[in-house]
Amino acid sequence: MSIDWFTFAAQIVNFVVLVALLNHFLYRPISEAIANREANISKRLAAAAQRESEAEALQQKFENSNREMEISRQTMLDDAQEQAEQTKMRLMQEVRDEVQHRRTDWMESLRREQESLLKLVNQKAGEQITSISGKVLRQIADQNLEQQTLTVFLREIKNISDAEREQLMRESSASGPPRIFTAFSISDERKQEIQRQLQAQFGWDHVQFDVSEEIVLGVELRVGGVKIGWSVQEFLESLSDEFQHLWGK
Amino acid sequence: MNDVQITSDAIVYWGSGPFKLNATIVNTWITMIVLVLIAWLVRRGISSRLPIPKLQHLLEVVVEFLTNQIRDISQKSAAQFLPFIGTLFLLIAMANLLGIVPGFRPPTASLSTTVALATCVFFAVPYFGIRNIGFRQYVGQYFQPTLLMLPFNIIGELSRTVALAVRLYGNMMSGSLIAGVLLLFVPLFVPIVMHVLGLITGMIQAYIFAILAMVYIASASAARKQSSKSEEVDLPNELTEQPDRPETNDPHSIYEQGATANG
Incomplete structure (x- = not known):
């Protein structure tokens, strides 16, 4: 159990050299890689959090939009139904008026035709009566x-x-x-x-x-x-x- | 059983005057080459994006583990301590791991190596201490609680450095020695079990060495609070220089844990 002082000194030098080499080839690159990865992960997490926040905002906006659209759709549907009902009533009234008008026209036309026919019948009757009377009187x-x-x-x-x-x-x-x-x-x-x-x-x-x-x-x-x-x-x-x-x- | 059989320092491949290339240095170089080669391979294909290569993942786990340990002990950013503590752990762990290769004698089983590493820790403690809390505060620790404690503090510094070196050397040397002895008496199977135990011991020793080094450094770097209590009147401005230091930091308790774990 003795110390070889040359070996002692050489080992100190060896150790110092190894510290420098490993610091250059191992600790610094590994630490930088870990730090970069952590920074990258943090950045991605932050980006993910931001995306999540944006997604939530978009979802909220979409839900609001959907809600507004539903309300708008219901309102439009109600308006359309009311308008359709009014149009239906108006058209039915127009149809009734038209029917009534045509009926009146038809009745008037019928009445005129009746009168015309009656006139014609009367005229023919008069003519026939006159003619027949003349013939009868001539014959008798x-x-x-x-x-x-x-x-x-x-x-x-x-x-x-x-x-x-x-x-x-x-x-x-x-x-x-x-x-x-x-x-x-x-x-x-x-x-x-x-x-x-x-x-x-x-x-x-x-x-x-x-x-x-x-x-x-x-x-x-x-x-x-x-x-x-x-x-x-x-x-x-x-x-x-x-x-x-x-x-x- | 003489000294040649215990330490690899005695296995000299080449020598010229005071310079000699022994097995300890060569095996250390081999360990260094393996470590640097792995690090270079990882660095060459390093990626910040998922999925990451498996080897990079393995080294990231190791680096993350060391970083967390250093942060837990020092309660500070691990960046400044990681190269020193991490290299201590990786060098010792890889050297011990390579011990399973037949013919490879772990350099950590050499007292020269362990003393060299402990010496590095010995000098790293004041380096990081002065760097973190300043020269005056660091030196002031040796005079706490009174001037009379200065010799004891210096002895404590030296003794724990020696303990650090001898603990690692003793564990690793004993592992190799026990394996060698058992090989003489029970040549089959039992040495394999002992090798496995040696691997576990080697990993534990690497962890203990690195953690204790960190505890010593953290103790020197975090002693400012204890010092500031006594120097509150003299150094009022320095109290506000580092306000983010945790209140629960107690290096001595961690030291006790490390010492207990050392067995």
Whole structure:
């Protein structure tokens, strides 16, 4: 157990050299690596914390946005429902009005058509009545009926007013001889009888006798523009005028 | 059993005057080369990003372990002590570990080596003490609690240095000696068990040596508080220079732990 002083000194030198070498090759690089890694980890943790914070903020923002969107959606839905309800009511009212309007128009049109049809029916009825009456009277007219008609004519001539007589006389003097129209040819006896009656009443010497199918049944005395007498045609025309008057209303 | 069989200093490969290349120096160089080679390999592929290489991870564990131990003992930043304490631990541990290689005699089994390392600690204590608390305060420790204690303090410094050297030498030398003796009587199996025990002992001794060195250095560097109590009137400004020193620091208690662990 002794100390070799050269070895002692050499070992001190060796140790100092080893301290320097390991400090250069081991402690400093390892410490720096650890420090860098810790700094890197701290940085990443800080970044992660920041990201987490940002993520939480984003999540909060997203939730708020979702909530606002939900509220907005509900509001819009309510508004849309209310608007749809109002539109529905308005459209239904419009449809009702339109239906009512069309119904009114249709009723009016129907009423006009009814009136028009009624007018046409009435007109046709009047025309038919007039036509049928004329046909019937033509078919049933005969000498006896003609005689009765002439009798009535002579009675009316006899009972004519003074004013009418004077008018007829003025017309006669202005426009020439009077003319007698009948539906059938009458006998000479009756002609003479009529002529005597007219001569006695108006003082006419000559009277012309004519047959006219338009008269249907009756006798007419025409002097210039004045006409006097009795015929079924007059009644028919009067009836027709009465129909026209009614239709005009 | 003579001295040649105990220490590797006597195995001289080459000599010229006072210079001689013995097995202790050569084995120390081998240990240094292995350590530097490992450190160089790690440094070459060092990475700050995950995943890190396995060898780097191993050395990071060792460095972290040493850093934590130094920080726990000194209650200061480990950066200034790490190269010295770490190299002590790694050199002794690697030398003892290489002892399992047949023909390799651990340089720590040489008293010259242990005394050299203890001498380094002996000079490191005032170096770090003065660097941390100043020359005046450091020297003032030797006069505590009274001037009469100066010789005892100096003797204490010397004796603990000698104890440091002899403890390591004795443990390592005895391990080799016991293995050699057993090899004579029981050549099979038992020497292997003793080698394993020698490895454990070597690791423990490396740890004890480094920790005790740190305790001595920390004791010298942290003695300021005890000194400041007595010098409060004379050195009021120095109390405020290092306000972050922990209140619970008690180097003596740690020293007692280390001494107890030494067995």
